[in-house]
Structures are given as structure tokens and as C-alpha cells.
Amino acid sequence: MRSDYEAVIGLEVHAELKTATxxxxxxxxxxGAPPNTHxxxxxxxxxxxxxxxxxxxVELAVIAGLALDCEIAALSRTDRKQYFYPDLPKGYQISQAETSICRNGHLTVTAEDGAARCVGIERIHIEEDAGKLVHEGNExxxxxxxxGVPLIEIVSRPDLRGGAEATAYLKALREILLACGVSDCRMQEGSLRCDVNISVRRSGEETFGVRTEIKNINSFAFVEKAIAYETARQIGVIENGGAVVAETRRYDEARGETVRMRVKETAEDYRYLAEPDMLPIRLTDSDIARLRAQIPELPSARAERLEREYGMTAENARILVSELGMADYFEAGAKRTQYPKLLVNLLLSELLRHCEADPFVSPIRSEALAELADLLGERTVNSATGKKLLSRMLTEDISPRKVAYDEGLTQITDAETIGAWVDATLTELPRAVEDYRSGKSAAIKSLQGRVMAMSRGRADPIICEQLLLEKLKSGDKTI
Ligand SMILES: [Zn+2]
Structure with missing residues (x-):
């Protein structure tokens, strides 16, 4: 993006509420039910x-509002938003226009320059979803x-300045809604959808440019791409002496472009009227207090605590809270091991690719993984054996400690035993010894490999390397 312009972005996020009915x-x-059966x-x-x-x-909408530091309206009403679409047989949608359940919240995310950016939440209102059109051949x-599936619409203030920031906001929002049980946020099933309002202006200008709205983007990657495309398009229009038109566009995933759909509707087009079939929604202080008590530790606070309590990196802590159930799994295991840092490494670098996401399900019990972390931490097994045990644990519910002892997989740390293998190796592979001594330091790898093979994978690789280096550097020509 040209540095003399900035993008001004606000997001409208629709999240389906996790109600049974x-x-x-x-x-x-x-x-996923057969069409028209619900x-x-x-x-x-x-x-x-x-x-x-x-x-x-209503309760879930209030919980979302409280988690986003909103004011909760003691009294709000519903409005009828009229439009005619084939997937809306009523011909109108019950929504909230004049009033909304939640207002004036905020969510802090990390901006592109690494600074914290506080993104205002203008309002959260409840509404009903429309049906779906399915295109099959010519039909x-x-x-x-x-x-009639319940939705909340979360409307941010135009506080975002780029695609990466917008994505960071969406991810943080998703984590909060997941953690609070407000929505399952499955973008692929359409239960989280995002409209992007975007305009550009010259850097330093106070007034906003004319904005366009990009409708119904259903992946984080497309949000970022759509923003990049639309920012460049609007700057191009202005630079060529044109004017940006207020309109609704959609993101064409195949072409990587935003495409005009229609000139933007205004509030008049919807002919809003106070919904005559609904009573106002009243919430008492005790209702709100009861719902506040249902909010769990929020993901950002939890990530900070995990980092502090278990000494893990901020990056790892963020990954653990990003998927519902993963931090719970980690903490259940962390209680049982002396080596939580090893546990988080096992989880994120070895196990995660074998787990189910959304929600997180691991093929290995957290207790068993904690046991493996202990075995590695105590150096009862070396890392190669640890990997073998882990791959068995993926399909068999075993105790890695029991298997390590029963099958003689425990690590050999005795210097005399390893020393004998080292001597045998040096005699057996004189070529590698020569290579090493003439400066090809990579030759030590084949020597190490041989010692490990002699030990059937059980030697402590650190002791093995130490002993090898000692002998190689001793200049003892007899070996
Ligand atoms: Zn019904």
C-alpha cells in the first residue's frame, strides 16, 4: 500500500449463537440436516x-457484550427490517436497529507495528438468520x-488500519466467542461471517473517504486479501481523478478481486419499523450479574497466565488458547508433570498435527503425554525413543513409562558402556575419523549414528557426542 494513504476499516461480524433451538x-x-427439515x-x-x-x-448476546466490555441495555427493542429475498420467506428479518442489547465495548489487538490497538465495538445486536440458496446446475x-437461527451482529468502529490488523481482531473475537460458548464460530459452516467496511484517505486527513462494503467473507485469509485488493482499487480510483462510489461489493475468491454487487442500501430501503409482534427485552442488574458469572477466563488473560505460570513463549501461549479445549488439555497434563515446557513442546511440535481441531481432540490422554514429558525431562528415554513412544501412543493407549521399562528402551547414560561403543566405532570407521580431523566437522554425524545404532537407539546422545569429541580431539593416533 502507498504510504501517503491509509485505509480506514470497520468490521461487521455475524456470529450464529450456540443455542439448541x-x-x-x-x-x-x-x-447439516437434509434441506427444509428444520x-x-x-x-x-x-x-x-x-x-x-x-x-x-439473549443471554449469549449479553455474555458476548460483557466479554467485550460493552454497556448492556436494561431495555432494548426489536425492529422489522424488510427486504425481499427468496431465502427469506417472511419478507422481513427481525433485528435491532434503533436500540441494541450491547453498546460501547472494545477489544484490544496487536496492530501491524506491534503496538496495542484498542478497537471500539459500537454495538452488538441480535437478529435472525435467513435461509440459504443452493445452486444446482440451472436450478x-x-x-x-x-x-430463524439466532445471530449476533458485532459492529466495530472504523478503528482498523490494515488487513493484518483486521485479521488479528477477527481471531481475537473468535477466541472470545468460542471460550464463552457464545458461538462455535465455524467459518466453513457459515456460523461466523464478516462484512468489511472500507475507505481510504490521505495520511493525516481527519475526514473519512467514501466507503464500500464487502459482504459475507468467510475466511480470515480472504478478509486480508479482500482488504488489500480493495485498498489498492480505491487509491487507484482517486489517483486517476475519479471518486469512490458507496456500493456493496463481494470478494471473488477465484479472481482475487472485489466485484460490484449493488449500490449500497440505505436505512430507508429497509423500511424499518418497530416489530409489532415482540415485547421489549428487559434485563435486570441481577440477570446481568448472573451472566457475568458465566464468563470464563478470557483467552488473552489466559495466554498471559500460561506464559507466566509455565515459562512458555508468548507465541506458544497464544497457540494454546486459539483452539477451544487445547489449553484445557495442556493444563490437565501440566498438573501431572515436572516438565511443562517439554509438555508444551511435545504438544505443539509433535502431537498437534495428529489432533482434531474445532474443537480440539487429542488421540493421546493428557496424563499419558505428561508421563512422556517426565520420561524425557528425567532423561529416562532420549528424544529419538520419545518420538517412537509418541507415535505408538497415537494408536495405542499405553503407559509410556511402563513400555519404556518393559521393552528395555530406557536411555543408557553410563559413560563406560557408551565409551566402549565409541572406541569400537572409531576403529570401525577410520575414514570418518580422518575426515573429521582434516576439518570436515560434519563427519561426526556418521560416527554418532554408528554409536547410536550399536546401542540400539538407547545411548544418551549428549554423552555420546561428548565422548566422541574427547577422543577425536585427543589426537590419539592409535584409534
Ligand atoms: Zn421453526
Missing amino acids: KIFCACPTSF CCPVCLGLPGTLPVLNRRA TLVDCNRC
Whole structure:
């Protein structure tokens, strides 16, 4: 991006709430059912039906608001937002326009220059989702299973300045919603979606430029790419003497471009009216206190604590809190080992690629992994044996300590025993000894390999290397 311009970005994030049933009826919200099997007269908006508000949806919206430091409205109302789409059989969506349940929150993320940036949350409101259009060949089919699934829309202030920052904000938001049980945030299932509002201005200018909105982006990578493309496009328009038009665009993933969809709707287009079928939503102080008590330790605080308590890197701590259940798994194991740093290394560099994500499920019990960390920490087994044990643990529920002793895999640290193997190796491989002594220091690898093979992988590699170096440097020509 040109340094004489800056992008001004605000995000609108839609998150499906993790309720068992829809927001105004008892239909299930589960994903993946055959089309049009989770519908009833209420969520289809048939004449004569009336909505009944799902208490849990309101509670989850309040929990999200509290976790994002919002003010919670004691009284808010719902509004009818009218638009005609084939996937919205009611012809309107019940949302909140005039009032919203939560306002004036914030979320602090790390900006592109490494500084902390406080991103304002303008409001969070509840609304119902629309259905889905399915395109098959020349036909377009309507699936109403998603009609009436509860959503919150989280509207940020235009406080973000680039794609990386926007992604950092989205990731932090996702972690919070996951940790609080507000949403399962499955972008691939559409339960977390993001609209990007973006304008550009010359650096130092106070007023905002004309903004465009990029609709319904469903991956973090596409958010960043769409922002990069749209920023460059808007700067190009201005530099060529044109004017940016307020419009709704979409991100074309295949072409890597944003494409115009329609001129942006205004509030008038939606003909909002106070929803006549709904009572106002009232929340008492004790309701709010009860919900505040349901908020767990938030991911950023937890990452800081993990870093402090277990002496791990900030990067590792961030990874542990990024997936629901992974930090719990780590902490369950960490309680049982003297070597939590080894545990986190085993988890992140060896085990993680074999685990299921979203939510995190490990094929190895946390107790067993903790036992392996102890074996390595105590130097009962060396790292090569540790890897072998771990790969067995992926498919068999074994105690690595028992197997190490039963099968004679424990590490040999006795210098005399290893020394004998070292002497035998030096005699056996005179060529490598010569190479090493003439300056080819990599030759020590083949010598080490031979000693380890003689020990059937059990020698302590550190002692092995020490003894080899001692003998090689002693200049003893007899070996
Ligand atoms: Zn229904």
C-alpha cells in the first residue's frame, strides 16, 4: 500500500449463537440436516404465527457484550427490517436497529507495528438468520433450515488500519466467542461471517473517504486479501481523478478481486419499523450479574497466565488458547508433570498435527503425554525413543513409562558402556575419523549414528557426542 494513504476499516461480524433451538421457535439449529427439515410455520413466517423469543439467545448476546466490555441495555427493542429475498420467506428479518442489547465495548489487538490497538465495538445486536440458496446446475433451490437461527451482529468502529490488523481482531473475537460458548464460530459452516467496511484517505486527513462494503467473507485469509485488493482499487480510483462510489461489493475468491454487487442500501430501503409482534427485552442488574458469572477466563488473560505460570513463549501461549479445549488439555497434563515446557513442546511440535481441531481432540490422554514429558525431562528415554513412544501412543493407549521399562528402551547414560561403543566405532570407521580431523566437522554425524545404532537407539546422545569429541580431539593416533 502507498504510504501517503491509509485505509480506514470497520468490521461487521455475524456470529450464529450456540443455542439448541432457533430464536423464535423450537426448531433445532444443528448444521447439516437434509434441506427444509428444520422448519415450522413460525420460522417460515406463515400467516397467523407469532415469534417467541429464545431466552438463551439473549443471554449469549449479553455474555458476548460483557466479554467485550460493552454497556448492556436494561431495555432494548426489536425492529422489522424488510427486504425481499427468496431465502427469506417472511419478507422481513427481525433485528435491532434503533436500540441494541450491547453498546460501547472494545477489544484490544496487536496492530501491524506491534503496538496495542484498542478497537471500539459500537454495538452488538441480535437478529435472525435467513435461509440459504443452493445452486444446482440451472436450478436454484431454497433451504430454509437456517431461517430463524439466532445471530449476533458485532459492529466495530472504523478503528482498523490494515488487513493484518483486521485479521488479528477477527481471531481475537473468535477466541472470545468460542471460550464463552457464545458461538462455535465455524467459518466453513457459515456460523461466523464478516462484512468489511472500507475507505481510504490521505495520511493525516481527519475526514473519512467514501466507503464500500464487502459482504459475507468467510475466511480470515480472504478478509486480508479482500482488504488489500480493495485498498489498492480505491487509491487507484482517486489517483486517476475519479471518486469512490458507496456500493456493496463481494470478494471473488477465484479472481482475487472485489466485484460490484449493488449500490449500497440505505436505512430507508429497509423500511424499518418497530416489530409489532415482540415485547421489549428487559434485563435486570441481577440477570446481568448472573451472566457475568458465566464468563470464563478470557483467552488473552489466559495466554498471559500460561506464559507466566509455565515459562512458555508468548507465541506458544497464544497457540494454546486459539483452539477451544487445547489449553484445557495442556493444563490437565501440566498438573501431572515436572516438565511443562517439554509438555508444551511435545504438544505443539509433535502431537498437534495428529489432533482434531474445532474443537480440539487429542488421540493421546493428557496424563499419558505428561508421563512422556517426565520420561524425557528425567532423561529416562532420549528424544529419538520419545518420538517412537509418541507415535505408538497415537494408536495405542499405553503407559509410556511402563513400555519404556518393559521393552528395555530406557536411555543408557553410563559413560563406560557408551565409551566402549565409541572406541569400537572409531576403529570401525577410520575414514570418518580422518575426515573429521582434516576439518570436515560434519563427519561426526556418521560416527554418532554408528554409536547410536550399536546401542540400539538407547545411548544418551549428549554423552555420546561428548565422548566422541574427547577422543577425536585427543589426537590419539592409535584409534
Ligand atoms: Zn421453526
